Amino acid sequence: MAEVILEHIEKMYGSKQHAVKDFNLHIQDREFMVFVGPSGCGKSTTLRMIAGLEDISDGILKIGDRVVNDVPPKDRDIAMVFQNYALYPHMNVYENMAFGLKLRKTPKDEIERRVRDAAKILQIEHLLGRKPKELSGGQRQRVAMGRAIVREPAVFLMDEPLSNLDAKLRVEMRSQINQLHRRLGATIVYVTHDQVEAMTLGNRIVVMRDGLIMQVDTPMNLYDFPQNKFVAGFIGSPSMNLITGTVKNGQFMVGNDPVAAMGKLAQSLKAYEGKEVLMGIRPEHIGLIGLTETPVGTNVIHGKVVVVEPLGAQTDLIVEVAGQDMTVKVEGQALVQPGDDIELVIDQTRLHAFDTATEQAIDRGTALGKRGQADTPDLGYEYPGVAKKGAEAILSKERMAASSD
Ligand code: ADP
Numbered sequence: 001m002a003e004v005i006l007e008h009i010e011k012m013y014g015s016k017q018h019a020v021k022d023f024n025l026h027i028q029d030r031e032f033m034v035f036v037g038p039s040g041c042g043k044s045t046t047l048r049m050i051a052g053l054e055d056i057s058d059g060i061l062k063i064g065d066r067v068v069n070d071v072p073p074k075d076r077d078i079a080m081v082f083q084n085y086a087l088y089p090h091m092n093v094y095e096n097m098a099f100g101l102k103l104r105k106t107p108k109d110e111i112e113r114r115v116r117d118a119a120k121i122l123q124i125e126h127l128l129g130r131k132p133k134e135l136s137g138g139q140r141q142r143v144a145m146g147r148a149i150v151r152e153p154a155v156f157l158m159d160e161p162l163s164n165l166d167a168k169l170r171v172e173m174r175s176q177i178n179q180l181h182r183r184l185g186a187t188i189v190y191v192t193h194d195q196v197e198a199m200t201l202g203n204r205i206v207v208m209r210d211g212l213i214m215q216v217d218t219p220m221n222l223y224d225f226p227q228n229k230f231v232a233g234f235i236g237s238p239s240m241n242l243i244t245g246t247v248k249n250g251q252f253m254v255g256n257d258p259v260a261a262m263g264k265l266a267q268s269l270k271a272y273e274g275k276e277v278l279m280g281i282r283p284e285h286i287g288l289i290g291l292t293e294t295p296v297g298t299n300v301i302h303g304k305v306v307v308v309e310p311l312g313a314q315t316d317l318i319v320e321v322a323g324q325d326m327t328v329k330v331e332g333q334a335l336v337q338p339g340d341d342i343e344l345v346i347d348q349t350r351l352h353a354f355d356t357a358t359e360q361a362i363d364r365g366t367a368l369g370k371r372g373q374a375d376t377p378d379l380g381y382e383y384p385g386v387a388k389k390g391a392e393a394i395l396s397k398e399r400m401a402a403s404s405d
Contacts, residue, residue, distance in 0.1 A: 002064035002077070002154035002187055003029045004050060009059035011045050011211075019045045021211040023059070032181050032188045034202035036195055037234070042211040043191045044159055050189060051157050052076050063155060079153040083160040085144030087132040093119075094128040097146045111150075118149040121183055122176075138169045145180065158190045162197065174200055195235050199223070207231050229359040232280050232352060238316060240352070241286075241326045243279045247272040252279045252353070255322025257301040261351045265363040269353060277362060280352030283316065283329035287345040292330055297348025305340045319344065 004027040011020035020042045027033045035043040048054040050061065052073035061069050068076050087096045094115055101111045119125045122142045132140055141161065148156055161177075162170045178201060181188055192198055198205045199219040207214045207222065207230070215222060215231045226232035232240045243254055247269050251258040259279065261269055269277070287295045303321035315334040319326050319342065328344060336342060353362040 003027055003031075003062075004033075004155055004187065004189065005060075005062040006046075006050070007060040007062075009046070009049065009061060010057045011042070011049060011054065012057045019211050020049070023211075023213060025206060025213070025216060027187060027189060030185050030187055032190065032201060032203045034190045034192060034198040034205045035208060036192055036198035036205055037208035037214075039193055041208040043193075043208055046208075047157050047159055047189060047191050050155070051078055051080055077154040078157055079148035079151040079155075081144055081148050081156065081158045081161045083163050085140060085161070085164075087140060087143055089132050092129050092131055093124065093135070093143050093146075096132070096143055097150050100147060101150055114150040114152065115146070118146045121149065121180065122146050137165050138173055141165060141169075141173055142176070145177075149180075149184065154187065156184075156186050156188045158188065160191055160193070163192075163194075170197075177201060196237065199235065207234060225361075226280075226352065227361050229278060229280075229354045232354065232361075236282055238283045238327045238329060240280045240282045242354070243281075243321070243324050243326065244276055244356070245279055245322070246276055247274065249273075252277065252351075254279070254301045257299075257322075259299045259301065259346055259351070260297070260348065261353065261363075262297075262348050265351060265353060268363045272353075272355075272362065276356050278354040278356055278359075280354060281326075281346050281350060283327040285347040285350035286326070286328045287347070288328070288330060288334065288336070289343050289345060291334060291336070295345050295347030295350070297346070299346040299348055301344050301346060303342055303344055305336050305338050305342055308334065308336065308338060310334075 006023050006025045009020060009023040010018075012018055023046060035046060037043055045054060049056050050063075052068070052071065056069050060067055063076055063078070088099065091099065097115045097118060098111045101114065115128070116125070119128055122145060124139060124142050124146065127135060127139060127143075132143070135143065144161070162173050165173060174197060190201060202219055204216060204218055205222055206216045209230050215227045217225070222231060222235045226235060229242060233242065245253050247253070248258070250266060250270050250273065251260045252269065253259075260266065285295060287293060289300075301321055303319040303326065305317055306320050306325065307318035309316040309318075310333060314332070315330045317328040317330060317334060317336065319328055321344070326344070354360065355362055
């Protein structure tokens with residue numbers, strides 16, 4: 001296994017298309033690193049440069065302690081899994097998995113050992129004799145993974161490997177890949193446009209836009225401490241509300257309703273007195289008096305319900321507040337109707353604010369506090385579900401402490 005280091009990596013297609021710009025990243029040994037961002041932001045290009053399938057226009061790429069800019073793909077000790085896994089239709093599963101090793105003249109008993117080991121890990125031992133057409137989509141995807149695993153590469157590179165599967169299968173395969181990462185203890189670089197996939201799989205995530213890194217961080221840091229408006233809006237579903245308003249007496253004005261921040265953010269907002277800023281609040285951090293648990297603080301704003309979207313376990317409300325639409329996520333079923341005037345309580349500990357001109361977070365310090373050291377991933381945190389309660393409790397405490405600094 002190995003680390004992957006990208007230093008000032010650039011990619012130009014021709015003279016005009018600047019696909020990747022000054023990309024700097026240190027992927028640690030055994031880390032699961034996800035590249036996420038909208039289509040065309042440069043994720044695949046970056047991955048393909050690591051694979052050696054695209055030339056690097058400028059910068060240095062290291063795998064392990066070796067500079068590999070000019071090393072051909074087959075000598076980079078990597079294995080790739082693509083969206084289109086194209087198995088050989090005339091070969092059975094065993095032969096498909098063994099094929100690459102055969103080409104490399106790996107001894108027969110070694111091939112046998114590796115294919116059987118990989119099949120066991122992927123739980124496809126019973127499928128080894130079948131042809132691809134006799135497999136389901138998810139099984140084919142596992143065979144494609146198997147082909148990569150038998151190579152025993154230093155680094156796995158995966159480009160949207162689940163996007164050909166239907167939604168249910170994607171969720172299943174996601175958890176398989178999670179387990180696979182733990183079993184193999186492998187370095188994985190994974191490209192997806194799906195922020196849920198990114199959040200659930202990555203030890204760390206690189207959020208990209210227009211060839212630039214917008215933020216590199218752990219999933220929960222991206223959620224809690226987005227460093228700019230783009231990350232704030234991209235991570236989380238439904239998206240964070242971003243409301244334009246003016247700062248008055250150190251408070252954020254939503255129409256006639258003041259919203260007070262806490263601690264550092266309150267301090268930072270003082271510099272914006274009289275100016276417009278973007279206030280950020282996630283739909284799940286807004287409460288309805290009498291209908292939900294009341295969030296921390298006393299920030300109440302007034303709005304009118306425009307749309308009610310019942311989803312069963314939750315209800316999303318679109319509420320018009322001072323001429324702007326806000327989304328509110330309510331657990332269970334909300335007893336409100338379109339047209340109702342309602343009072344929303346904004347969780348004071350969960351407020352974000354962004355500079356309207358630079359789009360940078362106004363209180364970026366919070367993220368650089370105890371949890372936010374972006375370059376030191378917590379590799380113990382592989383399964384977001386497991387320690388969630390404890391982590392959430394610690395986080396709440398930290399958030400309160402950070403806010404009262
Ligand atoms: P993503 O994987 O994030 O969807 P890509 O890395 O595929 O994005 O593409 C990044 C940018 O580079 C896009 O604007 C895309 O159109 C451009 N691009 C990708 N491949 C080529 C190519 N072979 N020639 C010219 N432009 C390309």
